[in-house]
Amino acid sequence: MPAITLKNVTKSYRSITVLNQLNLEIRENVITGLVGRNGVGKTTLMKMVAGFIKESDGELRVLGERPFNSLKVSANMIFIDDMMGFPDALTLGDLLTECDRFYENWDQDLAMRLLKYFKLPLSLNHRVLSKGKRSTFNAVVGIATRCPLTMFDEPITGMDAGARRDFYRALLKDYLAHPRTILLSSHHMEEMEDLLEDILLIDGKDSAFHGSITELQEKFISLQGKENVLKQYANRYAVIHKSSAGPLTEWIVDNDHTNLELTELKQAGIRVSAVSASEAYLAMTGQTRGGVDDVFDAMERE
Amino acid sequence: MFITILVPVVLLLGLLTIIMVTKNMGRVRIKKSFHWKLITGYLVLLLIGLVVAEAMEQRIEGVNPPEVGANEVGFDLYNAIVEELPIPKNLVLAKRSHEVEGKFTISSFPGAYILIKRTPEISGTIEETVYSPELMTMFNGEDSMYYDLSDQLKINLPVWNSNSMSVPKQPENRLEYTFYHDSNILNQFTGEKTHGNSSGSVSGVMTIHLLIPDTIELDIPDLDHEQNYYIDILE
Amino acid sequence: MYSTQWSVNELAKRQFFLKLNANGAIFTMLIVLQIIATVFISGAVTTTSMNDWGEPISFNFTSISNDAQLGLTLFWAFIVGFLLTSAAQRNESFSFVTNRLTFQLANFYFFCTAALLGGVTTVLLGSVMKIIAMFRDNMIIETAGLLSSPLDFLSRIFVMMAYTLLLMLIGYTLGSLIQWSKLFIALFGVIWYAFTQSTFAVADNENSGLLYFYYGETSILLFTLKIVATIAVLFAISFFVTNRLEVRNP
Numbered sequence: 042m043p044a045i046t047l048k049n050v051t052k053s054y055r056s057i058t059v060l061n062q063l064n065l066e067i068r069e070n071v072i073t074g075l076v077g078r079n080g081v082g083k084t085t086l087m088k089m090v091a092g093f094i095k096e097s098d099g100e101l102r103v104l105g106e107r108p109f110n111s112l113k114v115s116a117n118m119i120f121i122d123d124m125m126g127f128p129d130a131l132t133l134g135d136l137l138t139e140c141d142r143f144y145e146n147w148d149q150d151l152a153m154r155l156l157k158y159f160k161l162p163l164s165l166n167h168r169v170l171s172k173g174k175r176s177t178f179n180a181v182v183g184i185a186t187r188c189p190l191t192m193f194d195e196p197i198t199g200m201d202a203g204a205r206r207d208f209y210r211a212l213l214k215d216y217l218a219h220p221r222t223i224l225l226s227s228h229h230m231e232e233m234e235d236l237l238e239d240i241l242l243i244d245g246k247d248s249a250f251h252g253s254i255t256e257l258q259e260k261f262i263s264l265q266g267k268e269n270v271l272k273q274y275a276n277r278y279a280v281i282h283k284s285s286a287g288p289l290t291e292w293i294v295d296n297d298h299t300n301l302e303l304t305e306l307k308q309a310g311i312r313v314s315a316v317s318a319s320e321a322y323l324a325m326t327g328q329t330r331g332g333v334d335d336v337f338d339a340m341e342r343e
Numbered sequence: 344m345f346i347t348i349l350v351p352v353v354l355l356l357g358l359l360t361i362i363m364v365t366k367n368m369g370r371v372r373i374k375k376s377f378h379w380k381l382i383t384g385y386l387v388l389l390l391i392g393l394v395v396a397e398a399m400e401q402r403i404e405g406v407n408p409p410e411v412g413a414n415e416v417g418f419d420l421y422n423a424i425v426e427e428l429p430i431p432k433n434l435v436l437a438k439r440s441h442e443v444e445g446k447f448t449i450s451s452f453p454g455a456y457i458l459i460k461r462t463p464e465i466s467g468t469i470e471e472t473v474y475s476p477e478l479m480t481m482f483n484g485e486d487s488m489y490y491d492l493s494d495q496l497k498i499n500l501p502v503w504n505s506n507s508m509s510v511p512k513q514p515e516n517r518l519e520y521t522f523y524h525d526s527n528i529l530n531q532f533t534g535e536k537t538h539g540n541s542s543g544s545v546s547g548v549m550t551i552h553l554l555i556p557d558t559i560e561l562d563i564p565d566l567d568h569e570q571n572y573y574i575d576i577l578e
Numbered sequence: 579m580y581s582t583q584w585s586v587n588e589l590a591k592r593q594f595f596l597k598l599n600a601n602g603a604i605f606t607m608l609i610v611l612q613i614i615a616t617v618f619i620s621g622a623v624t625t626t627s628m629n630d631w632g633e634p635i636s637f638n639f640t641s642i643s644n645d646a647q648l649g650l651t652l653f654w655a656f657i658v659g660f661l662l663t664s665a666a667q668r669n670e671s672f673s674f675v676t677n678r679l680t681f682q683l684a685n686f687y688f689f690c691t692a693a694l695l696g697g698v699t700t701v702l703l704g705s706v707m708k709i710i711a712m713f714r715d716n717m718i719i720e721t722a723g724l725l726s727s728p729l730d731f732l733s734r735i736f737v738m739m740a741y742t743l744l745l746m747l748i749g750y751t752l753g754s755l756i757q758w759s760k761l762f763i764a765l766f767g768v769i770w771y772a773f774t775q776s777t778f779a780v781a782d783n784e785n786s787g788l789l790y791f792y793y794g795e796t797s798i799l800l801f802t803l804k805i806v807a808t809i810a811v812l813f814a815i816s817f818f819v820t821n822r823l824e825v826r827n828p
Contacts, residue, residue: 093672093825110677110821116584124826126669128600130375135599142592143674351770358657361607378602382695385609389702393724396705399712400723407718480639490718520639523711525704525721526648531737532798533730 042105044069044190044222045090050099052085059085061246062099067224072216072236074254075226077243078326083226084122086243087192090224091120104190114190119144121183122194123176127167133178134163146187146219155181155211159204172199180208184215192224197232205229209236230319240318242325250325257321262296265289266311274309293324408495413487416479420550424458425577433493436473436549441503443467447555448507448562449574455501455510457551457574459561470554471508473500480520492518498549510551586680593676593684598691600670604661605695608654612703615646616710642711644704648738651696655742658692659749663757663816672825682820686813689746697739701731733798740805744792747812754819 045067052060059082067073075083088094089101092108092115101107108114127136133156141147156163159177161170170178180196197205213236216223227233240257242250250257264271268290293316298306306313316324423430444467449457478496479489495518499511555561563574661667662685671681704721711717724731755762773788795801 088824088826092677095822095824110679112584112586112589112675112677112680115677116589116675122826124669125673126666126826127673128596128670130378130600130602132374135375139596139599139674142595350774351767354653354656357653358660361657361661364603364607375599375602378606381609382602382605385699386702389699389706392709393702393705396708396712397723397725399709400719401725403712403717403719495716518638518716519714520716520718521711521714522639522641522718522720523708524641524643525701525734526643526645528648528741528793529644529701529704529734529737530721530730531793531795531801532733533727 042069043067044104045224046100046102048100050089050101051097052082052089052094053097058246060089060243063246063248065241065248065251067222067241068239069222070220071238072223072225073239073241074230074233074237075224075241075243076228076230076322076326077249079228081243082246083243084194087120087122087194087224087226090190091118091192093120116143116145117188118190118192119183119186119188120192120194121179121196123172123179123198125179129166129168131167132163133161133165133167136167136182137163140182140186144186144188148185148187151215152181152185155185159207173201173204176200177204177208180212184212187215187219187221190222190224194226195228196225197227197229205232209233212236230322231317234318237318240322242322244326254318257325258315258318260296261293261316261321261324262298263314263316263320264292264294264306264311265314266309270309270311274306274311293320408490408492411479411489411491413489415491416477416489418477420474421458424460424550424552430474433491434474434477436475436498437471437500438473439471439503441469441471441508442505443469443559444505446506446560446562449564450507450509454513454548455551456548457553458577459553459555459563459574460577461557462554464556465558466556467559468556469559471501471503472552473498474550474552476548476550478518492520501551508553513548584675586683589675589677589680590683590687593671593674593680594687596671596674597684597688601688604658604692608651608692608696608699611650611654612647612699615650616703616706640714642707644700644707647703647707648700651700651738652741652745655693655696655745656749659689659746659751660753661749662688663750663753665757668823669826678821678823679817682813682817685750689743689750693739693743693746696742697735697737700738701734704734736798737801740801741792744805744808747809747816751812751816754816754823757823758819 043066045065047063047065050060050063051058063086075087077083085094089096090103090108092103092111095109103111103114104117106113108118131139137149137152137156140152141149153163156178159174159181161174161178161181167175167178176196176199180193180200183191183193183196197208200208209232212223212225225233225237234254237254239252240250240254241248242257250260266289271290271292303313418431418434420430420434422428447469475493475496475498478492480492481487481489496516497514499513501508501510668681671684676684705723708719708721708723711719722730752762752766756766776788792801792804795804
């Protein structure tokens, strides 16, 4: 049974449509990375799944129920983001106690240990924490609640590199010990790709890719060779990415080559290799086709 | 119009203040237990207040001045004296008799009303009765109920010697009363709604009633209303 | 796996305790307001001077009551109602398990608690004012205490609680509607204007108008019915709005 099902789900705010006719299923007990560029509706999708906002149209099912106003969904779900509000009057310690009262699977011991590790004293107030510390605290809450459906929206905002690495590691370890459905959105694909099983890529109000991380990688291959050689052999294919670092140039191209073609490329001295998930992601979202450089190049030419 | 503008402004200001204060409370990091301790302490204090107030109230019970209805206010003393009707005892301040020799003089006086009745007796004795003015304060406008505070007035009695009487200068009367009454809104079902202690009344000044035998010659000042004294000789 | 299933009642209760823990400052505020009322506005002084026949008789009487405490408590009630509709309050609740019904119920329980405290403290402050009055000259107590008329004492607490709860729900409903659409501010302005014009402008006829509907009621049973009905209507209106509210929406 999928944890989350969307059938033709649309969300619009007045006249602006954020998500249009979205169809997808999120598998149970899988870590899914929710990726996409700014403003494509990742947060909107998560808030809808959390039951915070209401779908405008279509059928949305989370754990078998419509999430808006569902107590079952609320009890089995936690949604962590940097807008998460906690009462000013309560200290971090008080907040942990409240979590314990509300979430059945809450692991108080784990939460305390993690906070201690991240140097977050229980006597502090949530509001006085720095941005990174606040994100860390929220993330710890997200891990220790052990909700069957756990969602993190940009959980690493403001965290330093060490904290980010520790967070991913802690999440993975706890996930392995207590499997659950995790939805994780971040712009830092390269940091979390080791963690992810599935990728859901939202682009243009719709799902552009949804599948396992290897499927995403297999959509592309990387060709490395001297630029003139590449131009000679590979110009028949859609070049998605060019980079010329050092003597070799790397092109990432659609992986729709026949075996014959691949042999041909290899014989020409071109190194054919698989791409990483983050490279594939960047290629998919067209973030690398020249990107913002094109804007400046175009201006220079005129 | 006044309320139309004032109430929303006050509410807005209040809202802003409270939001600011709560924000600042967050900053100084008051522990949540502080609030509960404060509330408990406050309630205990209020309960002690209740006990003390109840105890004090029991002790001073019955000290409230007598309550009188509208029909008992404004007793027509003049009429009662002329018609020789019974006069309530509480209005009588003093009843004295004085031996007078020869001519009897009443010197110029303020602040009293003298009623003189000549008696056909042959003697040198003047019977004097002094009546107090009434001081009433209304505490319930709906049922016209008054507190009778007449006995609280300080009055200097007339001074006599062998052949004259004078009314001394009256002391200044400053009466201070404190009323306690629960808010009317609370008294919606207790029948104790108040309508304010907004009216008091003093009826006249002290009345001196003299019974003077015909044999005594009288020397009284001219009747002069502008000088705030008054003498009436009853026939 | 998805075994966690709360009943609405249980969750409303837990949310209520969360609210109590998180909003202790609201009660501290009440205490501060009541102390201010007691210390600074202790009783209105009315002076009547009467001069008769040239002899000065001045008769000053001071009326002391718990009007000021009552007024500030009701003012507090309205503001608290308003305060609980804020986005921050909503976000705090939705960080934990809840839906909009349990959120609304928890708020209502909170109001009941606050009204209980408001009612009891205001009536008890009457005793404090009595003590203040007793230190002055010639005190006349016109309100019987707990021992002499316990039922009256309880009825005062009840009336105060009813009005406090009513004002909280009015504030809460107004706040909810304003959260829903800012256009309601303008509408309330118009309603307020009409209300004051109809209630206070015709002061000569004090037995009419909206306030008299509650204040003029002499039967405690009918009064309770009126208050309960009004609170039910306000609860329904505010829930109509709350049930649609979207959370953590910037």
